[in-house]
Every structure is written in structure tokens, then in C-alpha cells.
Amino acid sequence: MQLHPKTLQLPGGFLAAAVKAGVKKDATQYDMALLFSQEPATCAATFTTNQIKAAPVKLSQPRAAKGKACAILVNAGNANACTGPQGMRDAKAMSARTAEATGVPDAQILVCSTGTIGKPMPMDKVLAGVDALCGSLTPDNAEAWHTVEAIMTTDTRPKAVTAEVKIGGKTVRISGMTKGAGMIEPNMATMLCFLLTDAKVAPALLRRLLRSAVDASFNTISVDGDTSTNDSVMMLANGASGAEIKAGSAAEKAFAKALNAVTLYLAHEIVRDGEGVTKFITLKVTGARSDREADTAARFIANSFLVKTGWAGTYPVDGRMLDAIGYSPAKIVEEKVSLWYDDMRVMKNGMRTKDGHSNYLQVTQKPEYTIRVDLGLGKGSAVLYTCDCTEEYVTINRF
């Protein structure tokens, strides 16, 4: 399996288009994209668990559940969330116009939006954008790269990856793109991710593989603890490579490995490009009474802004991390806690070590490091990929 970071090579049978429709404030930026399979494709998707769901999520969720889709239409700049019945009419109109122009059944079009919550969609611009997209679909990878740019909001860079894997003598591609960059928390972050593959995968298997990949990637990251109204991961599989993935086969293992590599790469990219982020922290909790409590402890640490602002500095914030677990539902006994920054132990038996507290700069000045908290209570463990919080996060979000 080969992973090509920072590229988006369209798998066989897929076309793409991106336009500057004027939905984003800056009219020089791409803000709408269409991903399109020329052949019938299966699909799977996961969506936000938020009770407040954007109109496109409400529209696309039941469609994706049917397992068949061949187009993903997306706009950035407006989330079409908290927009009431008009919002749903707008999402449907986006889909209907795409169906009309491409000849694909309406029910096989998935719609996504990302951007500001609560504003009506500028439908004149959006529908003109749909027309332009449908008229310019191309297999050209340069155009495909513009689709990655089109879904960006406060992201500072496009995030995409292409995996290639040999299956039954055929080369299968899994190509993925994603966007962050705030309102990012596990259980589907404010994020969109689109995955395209030219393998042939039955809907039920695709669903299982995607769920597993999402659990091990997007559901293990946290930027700011806010789960959004629009989170969507969508995957289309069109079989154009001629390779078929059957449940329980060696091909499934190879395909799953590639898919997991793609989603984990993209998830990490979201954290690295989180709003104002300067540190990428791999947070491991071990020795919890259960995996579930380890996960809870990790999430309370990663969602404490006192911890996150501390990570933006260089002094170890072991005390703040203990404090955060202390008010979580996860069991902690002060005297049993050990804590490492990379290999440097900064806390033992709930107390700071002299060595760790004189040599911490060799770890904390690095842009990426691992923090491990061992609770000394059992065998439960969890990993979370997270980041610091700087003044820039506030500046971006206070508008």
C-alpha cells in the first residue's frame, strides 16, 4: 500500500469540478465542488451526533442509508444550519438542480454545506454555482485539487491524501479530502470528509469499513470540544478498477488497511491545522479501570482550556491534567498517577519528579510530542490526538 500525502488523484470513473460561486465572502476563493462517479456507485456515510442537524445532513442521511449514490455536492461559506424549512427547501433545490443537469437520480445525490450557522443560503449564487459545476466536470486532477480548496473554511491549507493498493493484480485507489478547523470534537467533528474509491464494495461492507475507520480516526481527535451541526464523512465506491472487495477476504484486509491510513492521515491533518494550533499532542491514558474510563479521562484533559492554553506554553501542566481528570467521571487516585512527556517522567505517585521538572524544555519546545498519563488502577487505555489553544483561536472565533 502506498500513501501519497497532499495529493488528490481521482480514482477511475470519477470526475470533479470546483467553482468560485461567491458563497464565501472572498470572491476569489473556490467555494463549491462536485464529486461525481460516471458509473453507479455504492455509498456509506457517518454524520454528526448533534441533535441540531443542518438541512443538508437531514437530507443526505436517509439517502446515504440506502447505500447508493454517485454525486457529492458541497459548498463552503454557509452551513445551511438553523435555517428552518427554507434551509431544507434550499438543500433539496441544490440536489434537484444537480440531478437535472447530470441526469443522475435526485435520490443518489448527497449534499453538504459548511460555514456560518444561521444565515439563509444565497440561492441565486448557489444554483448558478451548481450549473457551472455540472458543466465543467472533468477527470483532471488539477481540477480535483480545487475541490479540496473549495471545502476549506478557516483551514489554512488543503488537506487530501491518495492511497494506492494492489488487490487481485489491480490497482485500487482510495482518495480522501477533509476540512476542519474549529468546532472539532470526537463523535464527528465540524468537519467534512469525502472518500472516493474505484474498488467495488457492497453497501453493508462499505458501511462497516467506514464506521471502523471513522472510529479509529475522526472519533479520536479533539480540537475544541465542540461537535457541530454539519459533520459528515461520505464515501463512494464505483468499482471502476475492476477489483472487488468481499467480506472476510484478504482483499478486505488490504483495503481496510489503506482506508484506515487515509482517514487517520486526514484526521491528524485536521488537528495539525486546527484554529491557532501550534502543538500536536498525542495523548495516551493507560492504567484506567476500563478503556471507557481511559477515553473519558483523555477527553476531559483534551477539553480543558486551562490544560490546552498551558500546552501552548512550555512548562509541564501535569497538575492541570490531574485536576481535569479529577472532575471527570473517570476514577483517579492521586497517589497512583504517573505522567510522561515523551520518555521523560514528570510525575510519579502523584508528585512531580525533579528530573522532569528541570529537563522539560527538550520535549515541550517540540511542535509534536506524546503525553502519557498512567492512572495505575487497571488495564484500560485510550489515545486521543489533540492540540494546544492559543490566542489566535480566540481571535479567529470572536469576530
Place this chain on the structure above:
Amino acid sequence: MQLHPKTLQLPGGFLAAAVKAGVKKDATQYDMALLFSQEPATCAATFTTNQIKAAPVKLSQPRAAKGKACAILVNAGNANACTGPQGMRDAKAMSARTAEATGVPDAQILVCSTGTIGKPMPMDKVLAGVDALCGSLTPDNAEAWHTVEAIMTTDTRPKAVTAEVKIGGKTVRISGMTKGAGMIEPNMATMLCFLLTDAKVAPALLRRLLRSAVDASFNTISVDGDTSTNDSVMMLANGASGAEIKAGSAAEKAFAKALNAVTLYLAHEIVRDGEGVTKFITLKVTGARSDREADTAARFIANSFLVKTGWAGTYPVDGRMLDAIGYSPAKIVEEKVSLWYDDMRVMKNGMRTKDGHSNYLQVTQKPEYTIRVDLGLGKGSAVLYTCDCTEEYVTINRF
């Protein structure tokens, strides 16, 4: 009942002392204080619910439970938390030295610390400080004011209030001081609060009145959602005024009213002086299925940093607030939500109003305003006093 903000007048029979012991980095600042009743006093206290408790909390909690105390010894600059067995020995040594110098039984001395977590206490300085405190106890209110300064950490100003209430022809005082200013969340925030009264109140009644006052004040505020290791509210009642408060009497009502006014004033002062705070928000949630769900919804809103950074700006962040309730355990149905900034309705049936979104500046530019979210589902309601989050919060905490 009269409330005198920004004053600390000692009730009858109380002495105070403050010193610059060098525990804080800045040696020109007061950092230790002793509050002392010349007569035997009853006491009540509430402490952090964090599983990680500072040594002075572990020492003082069982003592306060006995209902008798006549001294509160406090230092700022070092929290004596995550300091292991040595931390407990240090807290005990602070108490023992005070007992020796004042002749008060060791078990009737309550000890508090606030400041950095995880550092050993500089006991040479601390014990010299205790000696100096015991030697300079005075009924002078100017000295008492220095005790308010001594407990400050990142607070930008001293926070104190004195209430006077007539009970049975006698003037009873309730004097309170508090400190914040980060790691502030309901269920006892990172805060200390000391309350002194010259009323005579039996321990059980004092406990009940204090618990009720704390629930309606300190437990309704949130600065950053972090519950600390050191939170303590302590109250001493020495009866020096000659007025006795009996359970079920009119005196109890008058006393409770004054006590509640004192604690609510101090709680609000903590929020107003929260780290980097520029907006004081009274957040009301109504129409929830239950009071408990209303409280949950309010806390999820108040602890979303995406909401809080938005409050630092002037644009209404109704969408972000709905989003935050959406991922909370509290039930929300988008179409039923209304939302007001003061009297201006910015959202109706889950959609933005035109009026609210053109006139919002008249509210959002004010330093203090009320936000009400009506969920339209039932009769549950809750109030939370909270604040925005600015770049300065990050700057203070990233060190």
C-alpha cells in the same frame, strides 16, 4: 439589610492580619492572612468536589465537619496540591504553628492554600509568615483589607463585601471576601471564600444556610469550566453581636437573606473579574423539560469556548449556542427554540429574526447583558452567571 460593596468591616470579636511572606513571586504583595475569632465560634464549610484535593482541603474538611473553628489561615502563591505526603505534613505544620502562637486548639484551625499546583510549599517562608501573622492580629479594618489582597492570585482586584442586618434590635454583620479568577466552574470553583459573622448560629443551621447560599451563588457561575483542587468556602459565626439565629425564626430569614446577598455579590464579582473577561453574561434557560436539563443546557453553552470566544465579539452567536445544547444531554428541538439578547429576540422557531440580526449591537456592545434561551419543551428553568473568553485568558494561562 444593608450591603456595602468593596468593603470588609470585621464583625464583632474578629481580628485579622496579613503579611508579605514571600510565597508569591512578587515580594511586594501580601500573600498570607489570618482571620481569627476571639471567642469560640461555630463553623460551616463547603469544598471542591474534585477527586484530586489539595492537602489543606484534606486537612480542613473533617475539621470543619465538627462545626467548631475560630481561625482561618490562608496563603496564596502555592496551592499545596499534588504535593503528596509532604504537602499534608506542611499543611499540618501551618496549623500547629498557629495553634501554638495563638493558644487555640489545633483542631479549630482551618487552613487554605491557593496558587500553583504541584510545587512544594516554601515552608521556611510560610512558617515565618505564620509567626508574623499571629503577632499582628488586630480589629483594624485597614488591616482586614490587606487580608483580601493577600488571597488574590490572578485576580485583578480585591473582592469583598459587608452586610449589616438588624436582628432583635442588634446589628449583625456578615463580612465576606473571595478570590477567583481562573479554573472557575460550578460545583465549587477555584476559589476561596471566607465569611465571618458575629451572629450566634448553631453548626447544623449554619451548615444548612451556607449550603443553600453556595448553591444559589458560587454553584451558578462558570468562567472556564475547570473545577479546582482547592475550592473552599468557610464561614465562622462567633455570636459577639449578642444576636442569636434560631432555626425557623424570622431572624433566620433575615440572616439568610443577608448571607445570600453577600455570596451572590461575591460570586458575581468572581465572574466579572474572571481571567481576561470583558462581558458578564446572565444566561437563562427556560422551557426545558426539567430544571435539571435547563441547568445542563446552560452549562454546555457556558463551557463551549466557541460560544465564549463569540461573546467576546459583538455578533450574536445563537447558532453556536444551539449547537452546544445540541451535543449536550439536554433535549432540544430546533423548531421550538427562541432566543433573546436582553429584550431583543434574535431567534424564533429555531430561525434568526430579521429585527434581532440588524439591531444586535445595541445589546452586544454592553459590558453586561442577559441571554435567554427558551427551549419550548416544558417548564424547567435555570440561571448561570458567566462570561466571555478573550485572548487575554490564553495569555494568562499559557505561561
